[in-house]
Amino acid sequence: MSRIGKKSIQIPKDVNLTYDDKVITIKGKNGTMKNKVHENVELNISDQTITVVPKDESRKNRAYQGMTRSLVNNMIIGVTKGFERTLEINGIGYRAEANGNVLKLTLGYSHPIEFKLPDGITANVQKQNIVKISGNDKQLLGQICSEIRSLRPPEPYKGKGVKYAEEYIQRKAGKTGTK
8 A cells, every 4th residue: 555645735825736637737936847647546636635546456556646646746845845955076176166057067077067957957056065956846856966966976985076965975995005
């Protein structure tokens, strides 16, 4: 049984929601999000709550129920509060600058990398080595953070590279030089 799928979602007062022909559209102060609902589940919308109901009780449809509930809940959170991830850049000479929707990264290569951010994603650079990336789409935000991290992943000897703020890098001992 999907415990997450059975929970109902509360709709905040400042959110406008429309659902027709298996497409849900949610509008809030941070923008508009639209998503297609899977055909094996149905949304029941009643006075400020949404419940996700599977067509039958098969294992696959219960999985779709939990997934759909999480997607709709993330859409509501995205248009009301938004999401944010923090990246840390470690290394001598490594830094970042934000110019509009372009993030300029200096990561030890022979050239700076200009990473273009998609619409709906913004970057805020603090102290040249802490980058806060925010947006209303959780999936897109995670994808962008992953792509930025893959430009120079942290290495285990000195910890140089781009890492998530909450990520722990297990360090390795280098050569000891014993003879």
